[in-house]
Amino acid sequence: MRLVAYAALAGAAILSLRTGPGRPIADRRVEAGDLTTLLSRHDIGPDPITLVSDTALDPIRRDWLAATRAPVRWGSPRLVATALSAEPLGDPAGGYRIAVAAPSDRMVHLADSLGPIDSVPSAGGGASIDVDAPVGALTGSIGPQHAVVHPSDAPATRRVVVFGRASWETKFVIAALEERGWGVDARIAIGPEDESRQGTPGTLDTARVGAVVALDQTAAGYATQIGRFVRQGGGLVLSAEAAAVPALAPLRVGIAGQKLVSSSLEIDRRDPRRALPLTPITRLGALATPLETRGAAIAVAAHRIGLGQVIQAGYHDTWRWRMTGPDGSVEAHRGWWSALVRSVAHRSDHETHTNWPVLHDAPLARMTATFGPPETDPAGSGPALPTPPKRLDWWLGAVALVALLAEWASRRLRGAV
Amino acid sequence: MTPFTFATAQYESGDWDSAPLVGPNVIDAVARYTSIEVNPGAVVVPLASRDLLRYPLTFLTGHLPVRFTTAERAMLRTYLDRGGLLFVDDHNHDIDGQFHKTATEELALVTGRPLRQLPNDHALYSAFFTFPDGPPTTSHELNGWGDNLIHEHLLASLDGDRIRVLYSNKDYSSEWSYHPDNKRFLSVDNTRFGVNLVVYALTR
Numbered sequence: 001m002r003l004v005a006y007a008a009l010a011g012a013a014i015l016s017l018r019t020g021p022g023r024p025i026a027d028r029r030v031e032a033g034d035l036t037t038l039l040s041r042h043d044i045g046p047d048p049i050t051l052v053s054d055t056a057l058d059p060i061r062r063d064w065l066a067a068t069r070a071p072v073r074w075g076s077p078r079l080v081a082t083a084l085s086a087e088p089l090g091d092p093a094g095g096y097r098i099a100v101a102a103p104s105d106r107m108v109h110l111a112d113s114l115g116p117i118d119s120v121p122s123a124g125g126g127a128s129i130d131v132d133a134p135v136g137a138l139t140g141s142i143g144p145q146h147a148v149v150h151p152s153d154a155p156a157t158r159r160v161v162v163f164g165r166a167s168w169e170t171k172f173v174i175a176a177l178e179e180r181g182w183g184v185d186a187r188i189a190i191g192p193e194d195e196s197r198q199g200t201p202g203t204l205d206t207a208r209v210g211a212v213v214a215l216d217q218t219a220a221g222y223a224t225q226i227g228r229f230v231r232q233g234g235g236l237v238l239s240a241e242a243a244a245v246p247a248l249a250p251l252r253v254g255i256a257g258q259k260l261v262s263s264s265l266e267i268d269r270r271d272p273r274r275a276l277p278l279t280p281i282t283r284l285g286a287l288a289t290p291l292e293t294r295g296a297a298i299a300v301a302a303h304r305i306g307l308g309q310v311i312q313a314g315y316h317d318t319w320r321w322r323m324t325g326p327d328g329s330v331e332a333h334r335g336w337w338s339a340l341v342r343s344v345a346h347r348s349d350h351e352t353h354t355n356w357p358v359l360h361d362a363p364l365a366r367m368t369a370t371f372g373p374p375e376t377d378p379a380g381s382g383p384a385l386p387t388p389p390k391r392l393d394w395w396l397g398a399v400a401l402v403a404l405l406a407e408w409a410s411r412r413l414r415g416a417v
Numbered sequence: 418m419t420p421f422t423f424a425t426a427q428y429e430s431g432d433w434d435s436a437p438l439v440g441p442n443v444i445d446a447v448a449r450y451t452s453i454e455v456n457p458g459a460v461v462v463p464l465a466s467r468d469l470l471r472y473p474l475t476f477l478t479g480h481l482p483v484r485f486t487t488a489e490r491a492m493l494r495t496y497l498d499r500g501g502l503l504f505v506d507d508h509n510h511d512i513d514g515q516f517h518k519t520a521t522e523e524l525a526l527v528t529g530r531p532l533r534q535l536p537n538d539h540a541l542y543s544a545f546f547t548f549p550d551g552p553p554t555t556s557h558e559l560n561g562w563g564d565n566l567i568h569e570h571l572l573a574s575l576d577g578d579r580i581r582v583l584y585s586n587k588d589y590s591s592e593w594s595y596h597p598d599n600k601r602f603l604s605v606d607n608t609r610f611g612v613n614l615v616v617y618a619l620t621r
Contacts, residue, residue: 166453166619167418168473175500188620190545191451196620216418241418317419323499324470330499 001407008399029379032057039064046070050378054078055145056363066370074367075374080106083362084140084147086131088154090342092181094133096151100140101126101362109141148360155347157182158210161201163219163242165189170215172319174198176334177213177341185209189218204229210345211235214242223247231306235344238312240279253288253301253312254281260297267325272332273299277316302343309344420454421447421615424472426503428464428489431481431516435508436590439476443611445597450612451545453619464489469496474618477505478590482519485527493527497574497581502618510555510588511563517586524574524582532572532584539573541580544617546609552585553610555592563588579621583614 030038032053038044039061049065051057051074057065065072083101088094100108102122110117110129113136120127122142131138140147160182164170170188177184185199195218204212204225211234212219212226219226219242227250230236236251240259243252257280267275273294280297284290291311292300302311322333360366368374423440427433440459447455462468462475465488469475475496485493497503505524507517525531535541537551551570558567564586572584593608600606 165418166451166616167421168619169418171473171619171621172500186620190453190616190620194451194545196544196616198620319473320419320471323473323501324467 001403001410005400005403005407008396008403011396035061035065039068044068044070048073050074052076052379055080056367058363059360059366062367062370072371073375073378074371075376075378077376079364079374080142080145081364082140082142082145082147083365084138084149085361086134086138086149086151088152089130090155090157090345090347091338092157093338094154096131096134096138096154098129098131098134098138098140099126100129100142100147102140102142106142111139111141112136145363146360147363157342158206158346159183159185159199159208160211160213160341160345161204161209162186162188162213162215163222164213164215165218166196167216168319168323169239169317172322172333173213173215173337176322176337179330180334180338182338182341187218187222204234206233206346209234210347211237211341213237213239213341214245214248215239216241217245220245220247223251227251227305230308230310233307233346235308235341235346236310237340237344238310240312240314240316243281243312243314244279251305251310253303253310254284254298256280256314257282257297259316260294265320265324267321267329269326269328272321272325272329273315273318273336276318276321279314279316281312281314300340308346311340311344313340418454420456421474421619422456422472423459423615424462424469424475425459426464426469426475426477427461428477428479428483429486430484431479432508433477433479434461435480436478436506436594438594438596439478439590439611442593442595442597442608443615445600446606446608446612447615449606450609451616453615465492467492469493470499470501473501474615475501475503477503477520478508479516479520480508480514482515483523484519485523490523490527497528502580502583504583504585504614506585506588506590508588508590509563510558510568510586510591512566512568512586513564521572521584524584528574528582530574532574532582534570535573535575535580535583537570539580540578540621541583541613541617544613544620546613548610548613552587553607555587555589555607557588557591580617 028047029050046069048071051072053074054076080103085099086096088096098110102108104123104125106122107119108122108127109119112134117131118129120129134151137148137150160177162174162184166188174184174186185201187201188196190196212229226236230251238252240256242248244256260278262275265275278294278297278299281301284301285303288301288303290298290301300313302309318333322330423444425440444455444457444459447453462472465486469492505520509516511517521532542548542551554567559565568586573580574582593611
């Protein structure tokens with residue numbers, strides 16, 4: 001019996017030496033559709049797997065395949081790289097900005113749990129779609145490739161404080177923001193010693209206030225407080241008139257240029273701000289970013305100061321857009337002002353945290369991270385995949401165990417000590 | 418920034434131009450008490466014209482029956498929906514008068530509901546000067562003309578708390594229709610409520 005046990009152990013050792021690292025063995029070549037069948041086999045071992053698939057695997061099969069610890073070679077000439085993100089707009093009216101990375105000139109289809117939402121052609125490496133209220137998971141599809149995300153809960157918006165003198169501009173900026181759902185506090189100058197307060201403007205604090213809108217020199221007396229607020233992470237919207245106030249100069253994005261007056265006062269639906277007087281923003285700082293132009297003139301630009309952001313808009317009398325523009329101007333004016341504010345408004349990172357697992361937002365990247373880069377012809381020639389060290393075959397172990405037990409039993413039955 | 422311009426509405430029916438000095442007098446008061454940029458000249462704007470939208474506060478008065486045309490109703494509805502404020506004053510100060518009956522009917526048609534009493538603690542009465550008892554009484558309310566009543570409240574159409582249409586039987590059209598130079602003969606400037614109206618319109 002002892003000889004049999006020794007023989008079994010020797011056999012296992014020999015087998016182990018024969019299947020050492022680097023020895024090429026026949027790959028298991030599998031199409032994506034047959035992968036589940038392969039993975040379901042109880043005797044699936046760690047031998048290399050060659051996966052031919054036009055798409056990245058869904059998270060469950062990807063993780064299942066990875067759990068086998070088998071070396072995987074994968075890919076296809078038709079793979080499409082894509083990624084999907086859904087970021088809350090930060091607007092009280094809700095909404096998300098969906099960004100889809102995709103090769104140019106491909107059609108991107110977006111859907112939520114209720115069905116299709118929109119289709120747009122990708123350009124410049126992707127597409128961006130604003131969605132009001134998606135339900136459940138969002139799926140972006142380019143051909144057979146899908147990417148899925150669960151939008152995180154939108155963070156609560158903080159209040160907005162408006163500084164301006166009694167004017168139509170001040171009135172209608174406040175109205176636009178309130179109608180959009182922002183909570184607005186205001187300091188409105190009426191006379192040298194008189195101001196009208198709306199709400200409780202109080203101290204500017206990022207715990208309560210998301211952004212400040214400075215419309216004119218009314219904000220000058222609060223410049224120090226506004227500067228501190230911005231450096232602590234608050235947002236600031238500077239109008240053309242406010243940007244020209246010396247006390248606010250350290251915060252402005254650029255220098256106010258020569259005021260331009262449009263030849264037409266008619267508000268055009270396609271380009272409504274063209275009819276508004278504009279003070280171009282010139283001499284932008286090194287870190288400033290132009291966001292909107294009228295010809296060569298910069299109309300809107302932004303930069304960072306400390307932890308906060310400042311956006312400067314060169315337009316005057318935007319209230320005319322709302323009052324005298326074509327149908328839909330009230331909503332357009334409201335949306336534009338809300339977008340300015342939300343683009344700079346303070347938000348804490350933890351407020352945009354999602355409780356949903358993010359599993360399939362960038363399927364190709366996650367496949368690559370798991371199995372290495374894809375190949376256009378994974379089944380073709382290439383370096384052999386290393387074979388992992390083989391475990392002792394179970395039956396050799398069983399033979400050795402039985403032999404040793406038999407020897408022990410034999411000795412006991414014979415009365416040996 | 419566009420300065421405030423006092424605008425009087427011109428409508429097809431009635432005598433829209435019965436109080437031509439109200440505009441200059443209110444302009445004088447606004448310039449006298451506030452730092453609001455104000456256009457020294459008042460304007461007249463046809464109620465059916467898109468130009469109405471350039472003046473978010475408009476004054477309308479008269480003695481005679483008021484019947485808006487279809488175009489006037491449509492433009493006024495657009496004006497109010499976009500945030501304009503229409504101040505209407507009954508130059509007859511007579512709740513049985515033709516102006517009151519017809520104008521309130523027309524305004525109810527435009528706004529979709531009858532005018533209601535504006536509470537006397539509304540923000541309008543403290544927008545600049547404080548009027549604790551609501552709308553200031555005019556000398557014309559008890560002069561034997563009209564209904565000979567002191568009207569304790571103004572009427573209004575509200576959007577939430579914001580006034581869209583303000584309606585008065587107080588006859589501010591007569592009370593304020595004098596040359597601003599003559600204010601020096603008054604112990605208390607009776608156009609101060611006009612300042613509240615302008616400040617309210619520009620801030621709410």
